[in-house]
Amino acid sequence: MSAQIPKQLLRRQLLAGGRKKVARESSRCFSCSIRHAQQQTAPPKSPREGSATTHFGFETVAEALKEQKVGAVFSSVASSYDTMNDLMSLGIHRLWKDHFVRNLNPGRNPLTSPPNADQGWNILDIAGGTGDIAFRMLDHASTINNDAHTRVTVADINADMLAEGRKRALQSPYARTPRLKFVEANAENLDMISDASIDLYTVAFGIRNFTHKDAAIREAYRVLKPGGVFACLEFSKVNNALFDAVYKRWSFSAIPLIGQLVASDRDSYQYLVESIERFPSQTEFRDMIREAGFLVPGQGWEDLTGGIAAIHKGVKPA
Amino acid sequence: MAPPAQLANCVRGTFRASSFRPTLWRQRCLYHSYEYSQPPPFPPAEAAILSSAISHVPAFGFTLDALKLGARDAGYLDVSTNLLPRGVFDLVNYHLVMQRLALKDSVQFPTEAEQGTGKKIGIGAKVRTLTLARLRANEPVIHRWQEALAIMAQPSYAPPSFAELAKLADEIWFLAGDTSVDTSWYTKRASLSAIYSATEVFMTQDTSKNFAETEQFLDARLEDVRKFGGFLGALGEWADFTGHSAVNVLRSKGLRI
Numbered sequence: 001m002s003a004q005i006p007k008q009l010l011r012r013q014l015l016a017g018g019r020k021k022v023a024r025e026s027s028r029c030f031s032c033s034i035r036h037a038q039q040q041t042a043p044p045k046s047p048r049e050g051s052a053t054t055h056f057g058f059e060t061v062a063e064a065l066k067e068q069k070v071g072a073v074f075s076s077v078a079s080s081y082d083t084m085n086d087l088m089s090l091g092i093h094r095l096w097k098d099h100f101v102r103n104l105n106p107g108r109n110p111l112t113s114p115p116n117a118d119q120g121w122n123i124l125d126i127a128g129g130t131g132d133i134a135f136r137m138l139d140h141a142s143t144i145n146n147d148a149h150t151r152v153t154v155a156d157i158n159a160d161m162l163a164e165g166r167k168r169a170l171q172s173p174y175a176r177t178p179r180l181k182f183v184e185a186n187a188e189n190l191d192m193i194s195d196a197s198i199d200l201y202t203v204a205f206g207i208r209n210f211t212h213k214d215a216a217i218r219e220a221y222r223v224l225k226p227g228g229v230f231a232c233l234e235f236s237k238v239n240n241a242l243f244d245a246v247y248k249r250w251s252f253s254a255i256p257l258i259g260q261l262v263a264s265d266r267d268s269y270q271y272l273v274e275s276i277e278r279f280p281s282q283t284e285f286r287d288m289i290r291e292a293g294f295l296v297p298g299q300g301w302e303d304l305t306g307g308i309a310a311i312h313k314g315v316k317p318a
Numbered sequence: 319m320a321p322p323a324q325l326a327n328c329v330r331g332t333f334r335a336s337s338f339r340p341t342l343w344r345q346r347c348l349y350h351s352y353e354y355s356q357p358p359p360f361p362p363a364e365a366a367i368l369s370s371a372i373s374h375v376p377a378f379g380f381t382l383d384a385l386k387l388g389a390r391d392a393g394y395l396d397v398s399t400n401l402l403p404r405g406v407f408d409l410v411n412y413h414l415v416m417q418r419l420a421l422k423d424s425v426q427f428p429t430e431a432e433q434g435t436g437k438k439i440g441i442g443a444k445v446r447t448l449t450l451a452r453l454r455a456n457e458p459v460i461h462r463w464q465e466a467l468a469i470m471a472q473p474s475y476a477p478p479s480f481a482e483l484a485k486l487a488d489e490i491w492f493l494a495g496d497t498s499v500d501t502s503w504y505t506k507r508a509s510l511s512a513i514y515s516a517t518e519v520f521m522t523q524d525t526s527k528n529f530a531e532t533e534q535f536l537d538a539r540l541e542d543v544r545k546f547g548g549f550l551g552a553l554g555e556w557a558d559f560t561g562h563s564a565v566n567v568l569r570s571k572g573l574r575i
Contacts (some may be wrong), residue, residue, distance in 0.1 A: 041319060055567035089574050105382070108396055112383045160555035197395045229401075315401045317363060318393045 023101055054211055057274030063211055067186075070209045071158055071251060073268040074129075080162040080263040080306065081130055086194050087258050088269075088271060098133055100233045100311055103302075104310075107141025107150045114157050120149025121199040125225065126187045127206020128154045129161025131180075133233075135172050137202075138179060153193075155185040188215040190223055198223045204233040207281045216316075217292040226318040235276040236285075236303070236310035251276065282310050289314040359415050363399035364401060366392040370410040375413075379462040380406050380469060407475045411465045414482045418489055419457040425451045425493070446540060449514060452486065453521055453532060463522045487511040509547075513539045 002059065054063045062068060077084065085093045106121055125134045134152040141150035141202045156162050162182050172179040183194060187203070187210055196199070210216045219228045238244040253272045259269025286300035294314025302311045360368065371388025378384040382405065388399045404410035425448055427439060456463055468481035487510040494507065516539060520534045569575055 020334045104397070104400060106397075109383075112378075113386065114390070136561070199395055225395060227389070227398040231400070295361075295401060297401045302403070313400055315363070315398055318398070 019066060031040050045152055047160070055273040055278055057278065066211045067157070071273050074158045075160040076165045076265050077263060077268050078158070081164065084259065087262060088255050092305060096233060096309050099304065100204065100231070101133065101136040102202065103311070104229070106137045106139070107145030107147035109145040109147060111143065111146065120147055122197060123150065123200045124193065124198045125151045125154045126201065127153055127156055127178060128202070128204065129156035129158055129165050131165035131168050133179060133204045134204055135174070139173050150180070153181045153183060155183045155187065155190070156238050157184065157186050159184055168305040186221055188212050191218050193223045195222055196225045198228055199225060200229050201233065202231045206235055207232055208275050214288060214292070217289060221316060223296065223305055224316045226316055228316050230289065230314040232312045233309060234312070235279060236307050237281045239303065239305040240306055247308060282307070285312055293317070335379060335526070360412065367394055367398065367401065368409060370508045371409055372413060375459050375462055381408050385409055402476070407469055410469050411478065411482065417452060418486050421448060421452055421489060424495055440497055441494050442540070443491055445510065446536070448490045448493055449510070449531065449536060452490070453517060456518065456521065460522060467519070483511050483515060483531065487514065509543050513543065543566065
């Protein structure tokens with residue numbers, strides 16, 4: 001045991017050295033990606049998980065810095081976000097998102113609901129800058145439930161991602177209608193949204209990057225109406241050991257490489273896979289949702305593609 | 319928790335029945351006890367939504383609309399139906415579980431003391447009464463029951479539906495006072511499951527007054543089982559006798575068997 005610690009230290013120093021060298025050179029060779037893949041088996045433990053530090057991928061950074069660093073990552077990937085998602089997930093992220101929205105079944109059918117009730121749902125899509133989930137929600141409400149009143153507020157901390165979403169909204173029928181709104185906001189502090197005003201709070205592939213996940217879930221609890229639903233689509237832990245080995249190999253060697261080749265930004269995608277690795281498992285995250293006061297349906301989550309991603313839900317008690 | 323630890327907990331629990339947290343260990347026990355009431359089958363929020371939704375089934379069927387209206391009646395929102403991960407199947411399941419559990423209160427047989435010297439009710443008659451009572455519990459939703467059967471037949475919902483059918487058959491035999499501990503335990507439950515599901519399907523098409531034809535159908539199927547069971551018994555007896563005779567004949571001829 002004691003012999004392992006210096007070895008780990010040495011390895012970490014080697015890794016740090018590798019990073020510095022990479023920072024100097026503008027392009028990296030393929031062998032670097034293999035070295036990274038080997039590193040992932042022993043993620044360096046932070047020396048002190050104090051209140052002032054948090055993790056940024058496998059690195060430990062000051063809490064104040066994380067927001068800034070995540071901001072930089074997403075600013076740099078915003079323009080190639082869709083292409084990269086398709087390449088990294090082999091297009092499966094579209095199926096996950098479709099399933100997520102279909103399962104939530106947003107929208108209130110005016111033909112089958114009592115006429116006196118309020119019209120449409122009020123949906124808040126957190127970290128939904130590019131509007132992926134928002135457009136799907138509105139499409140589902142309009143075409144499946146014949147609901148022309150459901151509104152989506154897209155909130156994102158990153159102005160570049162929001163700009164990408166605004167640009168895409170122009171190609172949808174929802175641009176310049178009251179049904180779609182973009183706000184720049186921090187999910188841990190949603191002051192512009194009043195208490196108990198939201199039917200459905202969604203966050204798809206976003207909560208992983210939050211500095212304080214528990215604070216964000218508490219904030220979700222505050223803005224939701226009694227009976228409102230917190231729904232989260234996020235990367236999770238693969239259940240099958242064999243599949244996990246294949247998946248880890250793919251995510252730690254292929255994804256940074258694709259990032260380098262397509263978006264010429266390796267570090268952002270290295271962060272992406274490391275942040276997936278650091279995200280809590282299904283049961284841990286379910287317990288976090290429960291702790292905030294939500295009721296969880298059934299076991300609390302639904303695995304997608306063997307647990308690569310998972311949908312977590314919580315219902316605010318009425 | 320590991321089974322031995324669970325068992326130990328149960329045993330310890332029985333020795334301190336008046337301890338300060340009886341509900342905790344009781345839920346962990348897996349045996350049936352007359353001493354304690356069973357915990358409610360559904361958590362409170364789910365039960366509130368489902369029980370209100372059931373009242374909308376005659377008008378809206380086993381659909382998401384009924385669920386949404388139920389959620390609204392219970393003070394929840396349309397979106398709160400996400401609390402039920404299996405959607406409409408949870409509504410069907412709620413009906414099945416609640417009607418199964420209601421059976422022990424809705425059908426009361428006179429005890430032997432009350433019965434006095436009159437003719438005793440046989441187990442077969444009790445099974446018939448209980449099965450009929452369960453079928454009649456479908457009456458308010460019978461015009462929608464084919465919908466429910468279609469939902470139950472979906473591949474992902476078929477296993478829990480069969481499990482529920484098995485639990486119903488078990489409940490009926492238990493309430494009828496069956497105490498068999500041999501292989502007939504299985505055959506009884508299997509044959510009752512088959513009869514019950516067949517009669518249920520027949521009932522969805524029955525237009526006779528007060529479901530008289532369903533009753534006849536049930537009696538005919540129970541009679542079939544009785545005849546078939548009797549035939550199997552007789553066949554077994556005949557085979558047993560013939561086998562023994564054959565062996566004895568061969569022995570008498572000097573064969574060392």
